[in-house]
Amino acid sequence: MSARPLLQVEGLRTWFPIRRGLLRRTVGYVQAVDGVDLAIEEGMSLALVGESGCGKTTVGRSILCLERAREGRVWFGGVDLLRLPSQELRPYRSDLQIVFQDPMASLDPRMRVRDAIAEGMHSFGIGASESERTDRVAALLERVQLDPRQMWRYPHEFSGGQRQRLCIARALAVEPRLVICDEAVSALDVSIQAQILNLLGELQQDLGLTYLFITHDLGVVRYLADEVAVMYLGQIVERGGTERIFEDPRHPYTRGLLAAVPSVDPQRRSAAAQVLGDVPSPAHPPAGCRFHTRCPEAFDRCSEEAPELFAVEGGRSRCFLSE
Amino acid sequence: METHVVSNLVVALLLAGGVWTGVAIRRDRLWSEAARSLWRRRPIALIVVAVYLAVAVLDSIAWVGGGEGQADAVAAHEARSVVDRAFAGTREASFSAPLADAEFYGGRPLQRPGSHLFGTDILGRDVLYLTIKGARVALLIGGLTSMIAIPLALLLGVSAGYFGGRIDDVVFFVMSTLASMPGLLLLIALIMAMGRSTLSVCIALGVTSWVGLCRVTRGETFKLRELDYVQAARALGVSEARIIFRHLLPNLMHLVIITFVLMFSGLVLSEAILSWLGIGVDGSWGQMIDQARNELSRDPIIWWNISAAGVALFGLLLAVNFVGDALRDILDPRTLRENQ
Amino acid sequence: MSDTPAEAVIETRGLTTTFPGEGGRVPVVDQVDLQIAVGEVLALVGESGCGKSMTALSMLRLVPKPGRIEAGEISLAGSDLRRLSVPAMRQVRGQEISMIFQEPMTSLNPVATVGAQVVEAIRLHESVSKAEARRRTLDLFTRVGIPDPDSRLDAYPHQLSGGLKQRVMIAMALSTRPRLLIADEPTTALDVTIQAQILQLLRDLQQEFGMSILLITHDLGIVNELADRVSVMYAGRIIEEGSRVDILGEARHPYTRGLLLSLPSLASRGERLAEIPGVVPPPDQWPPGCRFSTRCGRVFEPCTTQVPAVSEITGTHRSWCFAVAREIES
Numbered sequence: 001m002s003a004r005p006l007l008q009v010e011g012l013r014t015w016f017p018i019r020r021g022l023l024r025r026t027v028g029y030v031q032a033v034d035g036v037d038l039a040i041e042e043g044m045s046l047a048l049v050g051e052s053g054c055g056k057t058t059v060g061r062s063i064l065c066l067e068r069a070r071e072g073r074v075w076f077g078g079v080d081l082l083r084l085p086s087q088e089l090r091p092y093r094s095d096l097q098i099v100f101q102d103p104m105a106s107l108d109p110r111m112r113v114r115d116a117i118a119e120g121m122h123s124f125g126i127g128a129s130e131s132e133r134t135d136r137v138a139a140l141l142e143r144v145q146l147d148p149r150q151m152w153r154y155p156h157e158f159s160g161g162q163r164q165r166l167c168i169a170r171a172l173a174v175e176p177r178l179v180i181c182d183e184a185v186s187a188l189d190v191s192i193q194a195q196i197l198n199l200l201g202e203l204q205q206d207l208g209l210t211y212l213f214i215t216h217d218l219g220v221v222r223y224l225a226d227e228v229a230v231m232y233l234g235q236i237v238e239r240g241g242t243e244r245i246f247e248d249p250r251h252p253y254t255r256g257l258l259a260a261v262p263s264v265d266p267q268r269r270s271a272a273a274q275v276l277g278d279v280p281s282p283a284h285p286p287a288g289c290r291f292h293t294r295c296p297e298a299f300d301r302c303s304e305e306a307p308e309l310f311a312v313e314g315g316r317s318r319c320f321l322s323e
Numbered sequence: 324m325e326t327h328v329v330s331n332l333v334v335a336l337l338l339a340g341g342v343w344t345g346v347a348i349r350r351d352r353l354w355s356e357a358a359r360s361l362w363r364r365r366p367i368a369l370i371v372v373a374v375y376l377a378v379a380v381l382d383s384i385a386w387v388g389g390g391e392g393q394a395d396a397v398a399a400h401e402a403r404s405v406v407d408r409a410f411a412g413t414r415e416a417s418f419s420a421p422l423a424d425a426e427f428y429g430g431r432p433l434q435r436p437g438s439h440l441f442g443t444d445i446l447g448r449d450v451l452y453l454t455i456k457g458a459r460v461a462l463l464i465g466g467l468t469s470m471i472a473i474p475l476a477l478l479l480g481v482s483a484g485y486f487g488g489r490i491d492d493v494v495f496f497v498m499s500t501l502a503s504m505p506g507l508l509l510l511i512a513l514i515m516a517m518g519r520s521t522l523s524v525c526i527a528l529g530v531t532s533w534v535g536l537c538r539v540t541r542g543e544t545f546k547l548r549e550l551d552y553v554q555a556a557r558a559l560g561v562s563e564a565r566i567i568f569r570h571l572l573p574n575l576m577h578l579v580i581i582t583f584v585l586m587f588s589g590l591v592l593s594e595a596i597l598s599w600l601g602i603g604v605d606g607s608w609g610q611m612i613d614q615a616r617n618e619l620s621r622d623p624i625i626w627w628n629i630s631a632a633g634v635a636l637f638g639l640l641l642a643v644n645f646v647g648d649a650l651r652d653i654l655d656p657r658t659l660r661e662n663q
Numbered sequence: 664m665s666d667t668p669a670e671a672v673i674e675t676r677g678l679t680t681t682f683p684g685e686g687g688r689v690p691v692v693d694q695v696d697l698q699i700a701v702g703e704v705l706a707l708v709g710e711s712g713c714g715k716s717m718t719a720l721s722m723l724r725l726v727p728k729p730g731r732i733e734a735g736e737i738s739l740a741g742s743d744l745r746r747l748s749v750p751a752m753r754q755v756r757g758q759e760i761s762m763i764f765q766e767p768m769t770s771l772n773p774v775a776t777v778g779a780q781v782v783e784a785i786r787l788h789e790s791v792s793k794a795e796a797r798r799r800t801l802d803l804f805t806r807v808g809i810p811d812p813d814s815r816l817d818a819y820p821h822q823l824s825g826g827l828k829q830r831v832m833i834a835m836a837l838s839t840r841p842r843l844l845i846a847d848e849p850t851t852a853l854d855v856t857i858q859a860q861i862l863q864l865l866r867d868l869q870q871e872f873g874m875s876i877l878l879i880t881h882d883l884g885i886v887n888e889l890a891d892r893v894s895v896m897y898a899g900r901i902i903e904e905g906s907r908v909d910i911l912g913e914a915r916h917p918y919t920r921g922l923l924l925s926l927p928s929l930a931s932r933g934e935r936l937a938e939i940p941g942v943v944p945p946p947d948q949w950p951p952g953c954r955f956s957t958r959c960g961r962v963f964e965p966c967t968t969q970v971p972a973v974s975e976i977t978g979t980h981r982s983w984c985f986a987v988a989r990e991i992e993s
Contacts, residue, residue, distance in 0.1 A: 194926075
């Protein structure tokens with residue numbers, strides 16, 4: 001185990017300005033990501049879990065510098081990516097790749113699949129000639145269990161699951177060390193999902209990849225992740241090893257999330273709606289603890305003070321009850 | 324360089340361009356399927372457009388010489404096109420009705436009785452000949468103007484959409500300002516300022532018609548920029564120039580084509596209005612119609628010259644609109660997706 | 664045919680809906696038999712493209728062109744819906760049978776207030792005054808758990824969250840006290856904590872109103888939470904049906920078993936998930952015989968040539984599979 005984690009995020013804040021009026025004055029901010037710390041060791045998988053509006057997708061994009069973070073540090077290979085000017089950032093891009101959720105929108109409909117996969121190789125000078133790149137594309141397609149002869153087709157000629165494999169191949173083409181899977185299996189049918197999850201597991205074994213899974217699906221999390229970080233309204237509210245989180249969740253939101261997931265065990269009809277009401281707008285997070293408006297265990301202090309991430313056994317929890 | 328030489332060169336370039344486009348379409352499966360689909364849907368309209376194009380090309384290939392022995396001595400030393408030569412020596416003295424044997428007023432026998440399909444005009448010129456020559460003018464107006472307007476619209480629209488911020492503010496401001504000015508008055512002002520010529524009309528029309536396409540391009544670029552495959556390209560370290568040329572422009576092409584085809588008819592009609600105001604292009608159908616206005620009040624009425632020009636104009640624009648609508652259906656990205 | 668249940672609210676027999684395809688019309692809903700008893704929740708389960716949504720639309724005779732219902736009977740409390748005139752069918756829709764959809768965002772008219780839309784729905788089917796309809800709407804909003812119902816009556820859809828919009832849809836669907844509620848993926852677009860709330864709401868309302876629900880979903884967890892009985896569809900056909908416990912606990916058809924086994928929540932870390940190889944064939948490439956034969960691990964001789972007939976596993980549990988039939992015999 002290396003001394004330093006492969007990826008370390010400190011105090012990440014990404015805010016989106018809200019502009020109104022004729023002169024487009026900034027009247028406020030959507031605090032999409034507001035103080036997030038993460039660390040992933042090489043070869044491990046971290047799941048970033050949360051519901052819509054919690055900011056998990058923005059965390060992924062900020063790490064990849066596809067969104068500009070306002071504050072914070074993203075340490076990768078000893079360098080803070082956020083401080084690098086774009087020319088110096090470019091070589092690092094090949095180490096960090098992303099697979100998106102929507103297999104329909106992830107591939108340029110007017111580009112042949114071979115060209116789409118080779119595009120990254122082109123930017124980083126991988127492969128000395130066009131024909132060498134074609135060979136590499138063929139090898140990649142085989143690795144993701146697709147027929148290499150189909151590389152001259154267009155994306156719309158493939159099914160959803162196959163397109164997701166193509167996106168994985170495209171990400172692998174530049175030989176990344178970290179792959180961010182942003183809801184990569186959410187849009188797929190259950191039977192295809194299993195195929196892709198198996199593929200991702202295999203690739204991690206064979207290539208020593210590190211994964212950051214961004215997802216809302218707790219079933220997938222339990223199966224794939226070594227560690228879990230739960231997000232709510234831009235902040236991490238609980239963190240820890242997967243087993244610990246599932247067996248002994250400390251934060252009321254985590255508990256509510258786990259309780260809400262319906263099980264398929266016919267002996268247990270257990271989905272309970274513990275978390276009340278609707279998610280507040282990220283532009284106006286509640287004062288004090290952001291979760292207190294929906295928390296079944298809230299008390300006075302929760303609306304006045306914002307809790308920190310207190311250390312608990314096996315992780316951290318942002319709740320006064322865990323103090 | 325003399326105009327006819329320029330004209331010949333342009334025709335050569337256009338033909339070369341046409342061949343290259345044809346080859347490029349063949350190689351790209353998506354475009355060739357679209358082309359085949361278009362042929363299936365609107366074969367007649369396509370043939371009509373092709374006929375007009377052929378006629379225009381024929382009227383653009385011109386050379387000097389071979390005119391000895393003609394009644395009009397000047398013509399022998401001027402560059403004359405294929406069409407000119409085909410209709411050489413068909414001039415009469417004055418009006419005659421379609422397929423008539425004698426002049427309309429006065430009844431004097433014609434030099435070539437029964438051969439003027441659409442009769443002759445006040446100067447005795449064969450109306451069919453004038454109508455055919457108008458095709459070249461119409462296509463020139465539509466084509467040249469588009470070649471000015473489209474690159475301008477694309478450049479500004481894509482920059483505004485992709486880079487946003489200040490650039491977008493500037494472009495948006497320019498667009499809105501132009502769009503708020505009364506188009507016709509602006510056209511007149513520009514043409515007067517630049518002097519009456521085909522080029523100045525085309526430039527003026529170009530300047531006043533790029534806004535529509537620019538708006539659409541800007542909006543579409545905003546949308547495309549956020550799509551996952553563009554984000555993936557950024558994550559893959561692809562340079563912004565390459566993203567614009569490789570990912571954005573090809574996905575905007577369908578809009579450009581549709582807009583071009585539909586803009587075309589608007590441009591030709593605009594020129595007709597300009598001719599009615601007296602500042603159009605010489606030899607256009609608009610001008611023919613304008614000149615024929617007076618003849619309508621004669622008794623007996625002279626109707627064939629305005630009809631010929633009107634029918635020719637209508638025919639081209641109808642065909643172009645059919646093709647444009649069909650293209651819009653075929654190239655709609657949703658249709659492209661559903662077809663698979 | 665099953666012993667007719669106590670009182671079937673709705674029943675379909677041999678329902679077949681076709682769409683044009685290469686080489687003729689394709690039955691995207693193929694000889695589907697369903698029965699839903701009074702007060703029962705039937706889940707129609709399958710992955711995308713299996714025909715479950717189209718089955719629901721067929722029951723309401725809302726099949727989009729160029730599709731059409733080719734065969735079968737749809738009896739709602741005795742009368743065959745296929746024989747009704749168009750105006751009579753319109754009366755049935757929204758009154759006897761209501762439907763709620765997956766995307767609350769696009770199911771509501773964005774330029775009318777939500778209160779106005781529910782009022783309109785009520786007044787379409789009953790002659791009551793606007794004031795009375797508004798009072799009933801307020802009542803419904805409270806019943807479905809919309810906080811601050813008074814002020815919400817005049818809210819526009821974009822001002823409401825996904826969960827609230829879905830509650831409004833449910834209120835609208837219930838306003839006419841229908842016999843049957845068709846819920847097409849009602850919680851798929853919602854967050855899991857909101858989903859739990861909506862599922863609880865549906866359970867409570869179903870008890871209270873005593874209505875039947877046809878629940879269309881691909882999520883077996885939701886099936887467990889809400890359904891009494893389950894029918895599993897694949898490529899237009901029903902391939903297994905039974906009670907909730909039958910299907911989730913003792914599934915026999917290889918497809919159903921494959922679905923259950925591929926769920927990550929049932930697997931342990933590091934263990935490979937059981938996969939169903941291949942993909943669902945598109946309608947114009949359906950194989951002859953059993954349509955699952957191209958992906959089935961237990962395929963044998965009759966599967967590729969004959970369509971499997973029904974095998975009774977227990978009184979409530981049935982399956983359409985040659986391998987299962989063979990098992991039962993031995």
